[in-house]
Amino acid sequence: MASPTLTAYYDQWRQLTLAEADAIAAARWERVDQLQETKRQLQTFLDGWLRAQSPARARELTEQYRPVLRELIELERRNAAALSDQLRRAQNQHAALDTADRRLRQVRQAYAPAREAAWQTYS
Structure with a gap:
């Protein structure tokens, strides 16, 4: 049986990741x-929540949510690729x-006029 709480947390993760993709595309660093920090906090919470479950229940939930986790991993991979592209573009622009x-x-x-010596004679 699916956990409504876990479903809500994974939905929140999805929304944060989609918002992160938009922010990356807009170069809103x-x-x-902010979004990455929120996801780090959510991950810490989820890790603790899953550890609080019995080992059998944690395995069951992990297996049950495997498709959702795969989707989230794919979204994260896309964001990482987008960040990599943005970094490459910034490095190219910096080099240019x-x-x-x-x-x-x-x-x-080459074209600046030659400067005359400040002193014409030394006395």
Whole structure:
């Protein structure tokens, strides 16, 4: 028999993970951090809740919720891939900006007027 409490917690996890996906896509990193912290707290609670069950009941619940857990794992995998893509894009953009900065300095050095010495003579 399914546990309504556990179902509600896994539904909450799903909603948090979907919200996290939206935040990743929008590059709202503070929101991503908040959602991940909420999920860490939920995971800690769920781990304790399952440990409080008898070993037989914990195995039964794990088996019963296996499809839900697979779905949650897949959603988490997608979020991890999206984060990886965002990180790669940010690194590429950073490298491009570094290159542009370096080239701009080279252009300035090549075309900047030569500075005259501050002193023409030494007395």
